[in-house]
Amino acid sequence: MNGIELLYMPFAEFGFMRRALAGSVALALAAGPLGVFLILRRMSLMGDAMAHAILPGVAVGFLTAGLSLTAMTIGGMLTGLLVAMLAAGVARLTPQREDASFAAFYLVSLGVGVLLISLRGSNMDLIHVLFGSVLGLDDGALILVSVTASVSLLVLAVIFRPLVMECLDPLFLRSESRMGPVVHALFLLLLVMTLVAGFQVLGTLMVVGIMMLPAAAARFWVVSVAGQMALAAWLGAIASYAGLLFSYYANVPASPAIILCAGIVYFVSVTTGPQGGLWQVARQARARRLRLSRIPERD
C-alpha cells in the first residue's frame, strides 16, 4: 500500500467510513458559518449549553412515546427553540445580555428535564441514548443532517446582510428596517435545528466542536465575515477527513479525533495566522519597539 492509497483506502473498503465522511462534511459546511455568527454575537458557548437545554423536550418525548428517537428529537428541537427564543426575547426587551439570559433559561430547562426524568423513577441517561456517533450513521441520519445543512446554508444566504448588521450594529438595523427580530429569530431557528439534528446524528462534542473550532480559527486568516464563513466551512471539512483517518490508523475514537484535528487547525491559526496571530503580533510589537527606539530623543 503506497502513501496515496493510505489516504483513501479506508473509505473505499468500509461503507461506514464513507457515511462518516459524508455526514461530518455536510455538518461542517453548515456549522462553520453558524459558528462565525455565534462568535460575532459572543455566544461561543451556546452550543454546549443547548445540549443540556433540550433535556425536558427529550424527556417528554420519551415519557409519551417511549424510546423513539423521532419523538425525542422533535421534543428536543421544540424545547431548544423555546429556550433560545425566550433568551433572545429577554435580551431584546431588557438590558440583560443574551449570554446571561441564555444561561438562565438553559439552566432552568436542564432542571426541568432532570426533574421530569426522575418522576419516572429512572436515572436513565436519555441524552446518551439520543446522541449518536459519527461512525453509526444510517440512511435516515445522513438525510437528516444533509437536509438540515442545506436548509441552513440557503436561509443563511438569504438573511446574510441583515444578520451581519444585526450582529455588528443592531441599532443601525433597527433604524433602517424592522427586520431585526425576524432575522434574529430565523438565525436561532437555524442554530437549534442544526445543533439538535447534529446531536442526534453525531453527538454533542462533534457538533459543538465542528461549529466553533473552525470558526474561531478562520478569524485569524481573513477579515470579512463572508470569507470567515467560507473558510470555516472548509477547515471543518478538512478536519473531519483528517480526523477520520486519524481515528482509523491510530485506533482512537472518531469524534474526539476529528475535534483534535480541528483543534490543531485552531492552534496553527492562533500562532501563525496573519490577522492577529501570535507570531504576527510579536513581529508587529518588535517593529514598533524598533521604530520607537529610532526616534531621536530631544535635548
Next chain:
Amino acid sequence: MPFDDLMLRHRARRRQVLLALAGGSALTAAPVWGRTPEAPLPVVATFSILGDMLREVGGERVAVTTIVGVNGDVHRFEPSPRDAKALLEARVLVLNGLDFETWLPRLVQASGFAGQQVLASDGVPVRRLNAEEGHDGHEHDAAPNDDDAHGDHAHDGHAHGEADPHAWQSLENGMIYARNIARGLAQADPRNAAYYASRAESYISRMRALDNEIRTGFAAIPKERRRVITAHDSFGYFGDAYGIEFIPVAGLSNQAEPSAADLARIVRITRESRVSGIFIENMTNPALAQQIARETGVLMGGTLYADALGPADEPAGTYLGMVSWNAGRLLYVLRQAGN
C-alpha cells in the same frame, strides 16, 4: 420456541408476587410458623436484578427498595437523597460487589447505614477481563476457576485484568447469589431463617430447570456457529456457561466510544468468520450495531438485557425472565443463521 411458555410463566408469576407470594411450588410448603404481624424487614438492593432476587428469596417478609431501578444504568448512576434515606432505614443491603457499584461506598457512608451488607457475588468464580479488551475474538482464557475463593475475589494479585462484575449472567452464579442473599437475610432476621432458606431452595431449583433447558437448546447448535456480536462486554459469564463467543464492539462500559479502527476490525472479523448475529442491549443507541449489520449483512438479533431488568410487565421483568429472554433471542438468531 420452548422459551415462550417459560416467559409467560414468569410474567404471570410476577403478578402473583405483587398480590401475595410468588406462585412457586415452595410456597404451599412454606412454613406457616414464624408468621408474625410485625412489619416486613426493610431491605435495599443496589440494582434491579438483585432487587428481583431479593423479592424472590425474601417473599412477604421483606420490603425491598431498589436503588437503580428498571432500565437504569448502574455504571453512571448518581444517588439521590431518597436513596440515602432508604438505606438509612434498611436493615440489610444487598450489593453485587466486584467493583460494580462504584458509587456505593460513598452512599453508605453518607447515609449512615448501620445494617448488614450482603455481598451477593461472594464465592462466585470470578472472570477476568483481558487487559486488552475484545481483540481478535476475545479469547476465554480469563477465567480462573477458583470456586472455593470465598471472599478474596476482589483483586487477587496474580490475575490479569479487572474482575468482570456481570456475574449474574450465569445461572450457576445466580444460584450462589440466591444462597448468599438467603444467608444474609437469615443473619439479620434469624427467626425467619428457615423461611428464607426454603424460598431460596425453590428459587434455585427453578434456576436449575431453566439452566438445563438453555443448555439443551444450545447443545443442538454447532459450536463454531455460536458466535455473536454485542454492544458491550457484559455477557462473558453467559458465554462461558454455554460456550458462546461474544465479540464486544466497544469496551466494558457505556462511556467508551469505538474508534474507526475498532469498527473496521469488527467488520473484518464478521466478514471473515461465521458470526451469526448482532445484538444490542437495553438502553443503548442501536446505531453502531445497525451499521455493522448493514456493512456485513449479518442478522440484527434484537435486544439483550445485561445490567438492568425491563419493566415488570415485559418478559425481561424478572431475573429468570431476563435470562430466558436472552437465551431465547440468542437461540432464535443462531438457529436462523444456520439455515
